[in-house]
Amino acid sequence: MDKARRNLLKLLVAGLSSWPWPARAETPLLFGITPVILDEQADFLGRWQHYLEARLQRPVRFTQRSSYREILNLLLTGKLDCAWLCGYPYVRQKPYLDLLAVPLYAGQPFYRSYLIVPVEDRTTYSIADLRGKVFAYSDPDSNSGWLTPQVELKRAGTDSSRHFRKTFFTWSHRKVVEAVAAGLAQGGAVDGYIWDTLARLHPELTQGTRVAWRSKLFGFPPLVTGEHMPSLERDVLRKALLHMPIDPRGKALLEELNLDGFQAGTPALFNGIEANWHFVGT
Amino acid sequence: MLNNLSYRLKTPLALSLVILATTGVVSGILFWQGWRAAHSAFIDQAKGLGKVLARTVRPALLHDDTWQAYEILITPLDHSGEAGRVLVLADARGQVFAASEPRRFPVLANLVEIAADARLKMGMSRREPGVLEGVDGRYLYLLTPVLAEDGTLLGRLVQRYDQALLGPRLAEVAYQTLLSGLAALILLLPLGWLAGKRLAEPLTHLADCLGKVGRKPAEDIQCHFPVGSDEISRLAHRFNDMLVELKAKKELEKHLAQSDRLAALGRLSAGIAHEINNPLGGMLNAISNYRRRGKPDQHAEKTLALIERGLGQVRNTVSALLVEARLETRALTPNDLEDLRTLIAADVQKKRIRLTWSNGIAEPVPLPSAQIRQTLLNLLLNAVQASPVGGELVCRVDMRDGNLRMEVGNAGPAIPTRRREHLFEPYFSEGEGHGMGLWMTYQLVKQLKGQIEVESIPGYTRFTISLPLETEDD
Numbered sequence: 030m031d032k033a034r035r036n037l038l039k040l041l042v043a044g045l046s047s048w049p050w051p052a053r054a055e056t057p058l059l060f061g062i063t064p065v066i067l068d069e070q071a072d073f074l075g076r077w078q079h080y081l082e083a084r085l086q087r088p089v090r091f092t093q094r095s096s097y098r099e100i101l102n103l104l105l106t107g108k109l110d111c112a113w114l115c116g117y118p119y120v121r122q123k124p125y126l127d128l129l130a131v132p133l134y135a136g137q138p139f140y141r142s143y144l145i146v147p148v149e150d151r152t153t154y155s156i157a158d159l160r161g162k163v164f165a166y167s168d169p170d171s172n173s174g175w176l177t178p179q180v181e182l183k184r185a186g187t188d189s190s191r192h193f194r195k196t197f198f199t200w201s202h203r204k205v206v207e208a209v210a211a212g213l214a215q216g217g218a219v220d221g222y223i224w225d226t227l228a229r230l231h232p233e234l235t236q237g238t239r240v241a242w243r244s245k246l247f248g249f250p251p252l253v254t255g256e257h258m259p260s261l262e263r264d265v266l267r268k269a270l271l272h273m274p275i276d277p278r279g280k281a282l283l284e285e286l287n288l289d290g291f292q293a294g295t296p297a298l299f300n301g302i303e304a305n306w307h308f309v310g311t
Numbered sequence: 312m313l314n315n316l317s318y319r320l321k322t323p324l325a326l327s328l329v330i331l332a333t334t335g336v337v338s339g340i341l342f343w344q345g346w347r348a349a350h351s352a353f354i355d356q357a358k359g360l361g362k363v364l365a366r367t368v369r370p371a372l373l374h375d376d377t378w379q380a381y382e383i384l385i386t387p388l389d390h391s392g393e394a395g396r397v398l399v400l401a402d403a404r405g406q407v408f409a410a411s412e413p414r415r416f417p418v419l420a421n422l423v424e425i426a427a428d429a430r431l432k433m434g435m436s437r438r439e440p441g442v443l444e445g446v447d448g449r450y451l452y453l454l455t456p457v458l459a460e461d462g463t464l465l466g467r468l469v470q471r472y473d474q475a476l477l478g479p480r481l482a483e484v485a486y487q488t489l490l491s492g493l494a495a496l497i498l499l500l501p502l503g504w505l506a507g508k509r510l511a512e513p514l515t516h517l518a519d520c521l522g523k524v525g526r527k528p529a530e531d532i533q534c535h536f537p538v539g540s541d542e543i544s545r546l547a548h549r550f551n552d553m554l555v556e557l558k559a560k561k562e563l564e565k566h567l568a569q570s571d572r573l574a575a576l577g578r579l580s581a582g583i584a585h586e587i588n589n590p591l592g593g594m595l596n597a598i599s600n601y602r603r604r605g606k607p608d609q610h611a612e613k614t615l616a617l618i619e620r621g622l623g624q625v626r627n628t629v630s631a632l633l634v635e636a637r638l639e640t641r642a643l644t645p646n647d648l649e650d651l652r653t654l655i656a657a658d659v660q661k662k663r664i665r666l667t668w669s670n671g672i673a674e675p676v677p678l679p680s681a682q683i684r685q686t687l688l689n690l691l692l693n694a695v696q697a698s699p700v701g702g703e704l705v706c707r708v709d710m711r712d713g714n715l716r717m718e719v720g721n722a723g724p725a726i727p728t729r730r731r732e733h734l735f736e737p738y739f740s741e742g743e744g745h746g747m748g749l750w751m752t753y754q755l756v757k758q759l760k761g762q763i764e765v766e767s768i769p770g771y772t773r774f775t776i777s778l779p780l781e782t783e784d785d
Contacts, residue, residue, distance in 0.1 A: 197377040212414035
């Protein structure tokens with residue numbers, strides 16, 4: 030059964046089961062959130078949930094887990110309708126996921142990976158300089174926080190598992206910044222958008238770190254839906270997201286996220302990540 | 312110097328000093344105990360924290376999750392790098408796995424080498440939890456082993472505390488102790504001072520009273536002491552006894568002096584009377600003989616009569632001075648007394664005196680009646696004379712304890728003090744009478760080995776004579 034047919038069938042089933050609309054409206058939208066944004070802000074999520082519920086005329090329930098992997102698994106098993114993921118898991122699970130929207134950061138659907146070091150380190154300008162040091166990754170399913178440093182090390186001809194004396198995961202970009210600022214790690218890979226946003230909102234956190242190296246542009250962590258989600262609902266949700274910058278309340282929420290808006294996006298945006306994935310070969 | 316200080320000050324001062332010293336010592340002990348308690352509470356708290364943390368970081372250590380371990384380690388601290396408190400998780404080889412201050416204790420560094428402390432090195436070689444002080448005494452290390460389920464040593468949680476952290480606690484304990492000490496002093500010092508003053512008061516009072524003895528007449532010294540049986544009360548009691556004895560002694564001396572004087576006067580007057588009586592008798596005999604034998608002319612007769620009258624007066628005077636017990640041995644009868652009542656009746660009536668007469672004698676008393684009559688008459692006449700018009704006069708005669716007791720009282724004015732000192736001495740005053748009455752009375756009473764007493768206050772004067780019936784033969 031190819032994807033199109035499967036989707037059509039699903040649409041039919043969804044159409045039947047969701048008729049009449051008010052009954053369908055009671056079913057909550059299950060929305061997975063990962064640390065690709067500053068996710069430890071219950072207040073913001075509450076307001077965004079409120080906003081989306083008003084737009085969609087149905088309940089929205091945000092779900093957070095300790096790693097990308099858990100959210101991804103929930104999404105793939107249909108226990109979530111949609112999720113804000115990183116481009117890396119998206120490209121790996123592309124057959125089972127549909128692109129919902131790509132955020133616009135500084136007007137573009139792109140971001141970078143940053144290599145950060147403690148602020149007192151003035152000599153490091155590439156990941157190769159950190160040989161024999163302790164290094165902090167954010168998440169093994171993160172493009173900026175894991176894949177990009179792997180690519181850089183491989184490109185430099187180094188075995189990533191022996192290059193550092195020790196590595197650990199903090200399971201969040203923000204915590205990579207904290208670990209490097211505290212000196213727990215002498216280097217870390219972090220989402221550039223997160224670092225920049227933190228520098229704006231919590232400069233005391235980023236002050237302890239210095240960006241030693243910036244990667245090329247990658248597709249911004251996208252919002253994706255699982256294959257279980259009816260395309261009609263997906264369209265409604267996408268419309269609501271794309272409408273946010275026009276709506277004053279939506280715009281205010283976007284400002285809190287330090288984003289400009291969303292675009293529908295194309296899978297091609299993530300070709301760079303996909304190429305890296307294949308380059309590293311995991 | 313100290314001996315010159317009054318007990319009024321010395322006792323409260325001593326008590327205050329004792330209170331100060333006691334408060335000081337107690338405060339010291341309290342401070343030490345408080346400090347020990349604060350210190351052990353601190354250790355216990357750290358031990359409890361160590362236990363909890365060691366248990367919590369175990370999964371992180373097992374799963375090689377440095378970040379999780381770090382997050383756990385900084386949780387009890389207000390922020391990473393809190394002054395004086397460092398939590399380090401070392402793995403089984405003693406390498407830093409995570410630390411609350413990663414810059415000072417970098418991941419994978421050797422903990423013992425960084426701390427550079429021989430005692431910590433010794434502690435790290437043991438498996439048991441331990442509390443140890445660093446070599447230089449600045450740091451306190453608490454070691455808690457992190458054990459796997461099967462008891463394998465996974466690592467050690469090391470808590471390092473700068474002992475300076477205990478400074479504020481020390482200050483707090485010191486402040487509390489000082490405060491309670493001051494409160495105790497504020498309460499106790501006035502109490503102690505008061506108690507000291509009260510203790511010393513009877514002593515100083517006694518000293519003041521003693522100081523008066525000799526400088527003031529004993530009867531003017533009035534000292535009151537609380538009744539009791541403690542040392543000072545006993546001393547005060549003895550002192551009062553002494554005062555009473557002093558007064559009695561003085562009284563006795565006065566009395567003795569009076570008696571001596573009267574006795575001397577008696578001897579003197581008797582001697583003079585005898586010396587006068589001998590030539591006087593001769594002179595009177597000569598005049599009498601001359602009259603019988605010769606025929607004196609008118610002029611001589613006149614002269615002789617003049618001399619005779621003069622000599623008669625001399626004899627009367629001398630016989631008044633010379634009170635002699637006449638050898639008349641008739642016993643005193645109740646009628647003798649009634650005669651006396653008759654004798655004074657006229658004068659009593661004249662002054663409208665209310666006479667209370669009590670004759671308690673029913674049968675003859677073996678005492679010379681003449682002397683008794685003379686004595687009592689003297690007293691009665693004096694009383695009538697001293698009595699105001701319409702006043703009361705009391706005469707009471709009875710037998711008491713083998714003595715004849717005669718009491719004569721009148722309502723006249725008090726006898727002046729100066730007169731009283733020489734009451735029983737013969738005197739010749741400008742007033743009526745020759746003043747021989749009491750002299751004579753006194754001599755008679757003394758001859759009969761009796762006692763005469765006088766009480767005199769304004770409006771009441773009483774003479775009491777007491778005569779023993781059986782005089783010892785001396």
